[in-house]
Amino acid sequence: MASAALVTAPTFTAAQTASTTDPGPKTAVSIRAADKIFSLGRGKQLQALAQVDIEIEEGEFVAIIGPSGCGKSTVLRLAAGLDEPTNGSVEIFGAEPRQLAKQHRLGVAFQEHALLPWASVRSNIALPYKVAGRKIDDARVDGLIELVGLSGFEKARPKQLSGGMRQRVSIARALVLSPDLLLLDEPFGALDAVTRRRMNAELARIWGEEKITSILVTHDVDEALILADRIIVMTGRPGQVREVKKVDFPRPRDAETTRSPEFHALVDELTSLLDASESAAA
Incomplete structure (x- = not known):
């Protein structure tokens, strides 16, 4: 009687196993080498963005801060499909933003x-x-x-x-x-300080429930730190990415978070970066 053939299962290293079972984070937003130049008429132009590179993972909450006029809202408009880059590319989940906008996915x-x-x-x-x-x-x-x-x-x-x-x-x-992507352009900018803090807490709670990939444009450093996983700091016009800071405070973030030495240290660091960007833009 023939003996049964012994089949040996292939062996994998931990890294190989991880690569076959976990595809890793999915890119939600990819902005690559994006320039945006506006025509002002009579041959005049204004360059709002220069060689902007931004990558955002699915489920991330990213805040964008920078000096007034640095192109923060322009980045948001590119992601929303309301404008197109003069050069470079913008993709939302691998598709053109306008395609997703037509499908009401933004x-x-x-x-x-x-x-x-x-x-x-x-x-x-x-x-x-x-x-x-x-x-x-x-x-x-x-x-x-x-x-x-x-x-x-x-x-x-x-x-x-x-x-x-x-x-x-x-x-x-x-x-x-x-939607696949939530875009927030200074949504609480017109509110008083007390109401704004309350709304930050509300938005953090809502995001915690929905877990939608989100981009927030804000001038408020505290607001960015309360809400974001990462903060993109932009230079003055033409806007470029100056620095990206990861925010590691555990969620939910509350008044105790804002009183911590680590929070205040990040506020000081980000404020210094903004001041430097303002000075360079002047």
Whole structure:
């Protein structure tokens, strides 16, 4: 009787095993060697960005800070598909931003909430469904109203809400279609300091629930440290990436975090980088 053949399973090193089972973090945003030059007419030009390279992993929250006029919002507009780079490339999950925008896979919230003044909180949050030609998911809308802390205000109009509440509606609207990327351009810039701190805590909580890849443009160093996994510091115009700082504070981050020596050390370091960028731009 023939003996059974002995088949020896192949052996792998730990690194080989990891490479076959774990593909690693997925790139969500890839901006490579991006320039942006605006035409001002009569042969004049303004270069807003120069050779900008940014890579953001899926699920990351990244903040962009820098001097006024350094091109922070321009970076956001490139990612949103609202502008195109003069040179270089921008990809969101391997696709052109405008393609994802047409598919309603990008959520955007600006400093101006742009809510419909005649529409209720609920109708404003549900608006993207109508724009996309989709059936309204009532459960999703209800869930977001609860998530942003506006239960009981479903029928209220924007004029009946505080500034912070209006911004929460704006963020809920940006999230309602479960976008792949959330883009936030100074969403709390017009709020007073106390309300802004409260909204930072709210946004951190909301992001903790949704875990959507997010880019925040802000002038506020404390806000960036409370919310972000990494902070990109830009130079003065034409904007370039000056430095990238990793933020290792455990989540959730609270008042105790902001009182720590490590937090204050990072505030000082980032402020110094901003001051240097301001001086260089002057």
